[in-house]
Amino acid sequence: xxxxxxxxxxxxxxxxxxxxxxxxxxxxxxxxxxxxxxxxxxxxxxxxxxxxxxxxxxxxxxxxxxxxxxxxxxxxxxxxxxxxxxxxxxxxxxxxxxxxxxxxxxxxxxxxxxxxxxxxxxxxxxxxxxxxxxxxxxxxxxxxxxxxxxxxxxxxxxxxxxxxxxxxxxxxxxxxxxxxxxxxxxxxxxxxxxxxxxxxxxxxxxxxxxxxxxxxxxxxxxxxxxxxxxxxxxxxxxxxxxxxxxxxxxxxxxxxxxxxxxxxxxxxxxxxxxxxxxxxxxxxxx
Numbered sequence: 149x150x151x152x153x154x155x156x157x158x159x160x161x162x163x164x165x166x167x168x169x170x171x172x173x174x175x176x177x178x179x180x181x182x183x184x185x186x187x188x189x190x191x192x193x194x195x196x197x198x199x200x201x202x203x204x205x206x207x208x209x210x211x212x213x214x215x216x217x218x219x220x221x222x223x224x225x226x227x228x229x230x231x232x233x234x235x236x237x238x239x240x241x242x243x244x245x246x247x248x249x250x251x252x253x254x255x256x257x258x259x260x261x262x263x264x265x266x267x268x269x270x271x272x273x274x275x276x277x278x279x280x281x282x283x284x285x286x287x288x289x290x291x292x293x294x295x296x297x298x299x300x301x302x303x304x305x306x307x308x309x310x311x312x313x314x315x316x317x318x319x320x321x322x323x324x325x326x327x328x329x330x331x332x333x334x335x336x337x338x339x340x341x342x343x344x345x346x347x348x349x350x351x352x353x354x355x356x357x358x359x360x361x362x363x364x365x366x367x368x369x370x371x372x373x374x375x376x377x378x379x380x381x382x383x384x385x386x387x388x389x390x391x392x393x394x395x396x397x398x399x400x401x402x403x404x405x406x407x408x409x410x411x412x413x414x415x416x417x418x419x420x421x422x423x424x425x426x427x428x429x430x431x432x433x434x
Contacts, residue, residue: 180245187243187267194318200240201322205233206329215326218384219394220402225367227384229323230391231303234310237322241314243268248306250298256282258298262305264313273312277305300392330383334376344374347382355389355396364403 205215215233218225238246248262257278265272279301281289289297311319334340348371351357363371365385366378374382388394 183243183245184267184270190243191268192242197240197242198318198321201237201318202325204236204240205322205326209330212326212329213383213387215323216330216380216384217388217391217393218381219388220399225381225385227381229307229311229319230387231307233319233322233326234307237314237319238264238310241318244313246306246310246313248302248309250302251276253281253294253298255288256280258294258301260298260301260305262302262307262309264309266313271313273309275305275308275312277301277308296392303391304393327380331376331380334379340376343379344371347379347386348374350386351382354386357396357400361400361403365399
């Protein structure tokens with residue numbers, strides 16, 4: 149120890165990596181213990197949770213629309229609650245630890261793991277999501293695109309983890325309330341036509357998807373066959389496009405490719421009158 153111009157200089161021993169890890173582990177364990185004991189002391193109210201989630205999910209139409217998604221998978225559209233609804237539920241459910249992070253980047257894939265832990269019931273789940281980082285040209289994505297893909301994978305992993313912990317009855321009630329709000333009152337033909345035209349116009353103006361393609365996207369042959377269920381489906385597709393879960397090229401590839409090869413045939417990706425498949429997060433990774 150020596151003094152330099154009035155300042156005392158101390159020799160500090162640099163901790164080893166093992167010491168640093170041990171210290172961090174102790175701090176983390178202490179934090180978890182505090183959170184668990186707090187959760188036991190202040191248990192959640194399920195009724196309050198449900199009421200708050202429904203109120204927030206249906207606060208306005210934009211929020212309600214963000215609570216759902218739709219994606220084409222395996223010949224039928226998959227619909228379900230989105231990561232935005234998962235965040236609302238996680239916040240209101242309480243006594244919950246959740247996170248999602250990229251855990252591996254290979255030459256061809258990025259892997260994200262989402263985890264959720266119900267501190268009150270001592271129940272935890274984890275989901276891994278894999279997304280390709282190879283483009284149509286066979287080249288690996290740029291660093292920026294890999295980051296974007298990682299963020300999308302994190303969102304899916306987080307959503308799956310939250311819905312794996314929170315009871316399905318809570319999720320369903322909020323999701324159905326949001327769906328009812330975004331479709332609006334379709335009790336008569338005039339209201340239905342107005343809402344349908346608005347949904348189709350959004351796809352035409354925003355994504356350059358033709359009206360004929362929108363009809364096929366719904367699994368129908370004519371505009372008049374598009375009813376309340378199909379309007380809800382279109383809004384789910386729109387949200388997935390907005391969130392980056394899919395792209396216009398991916399969404400429309402089966403129709404546009406089929407159109408080129410069949411010279412205008414009416415082949416659809418979805419069977420006519422086939423209902424959308426509701427994904428229940430039972431280990432399905434999309």
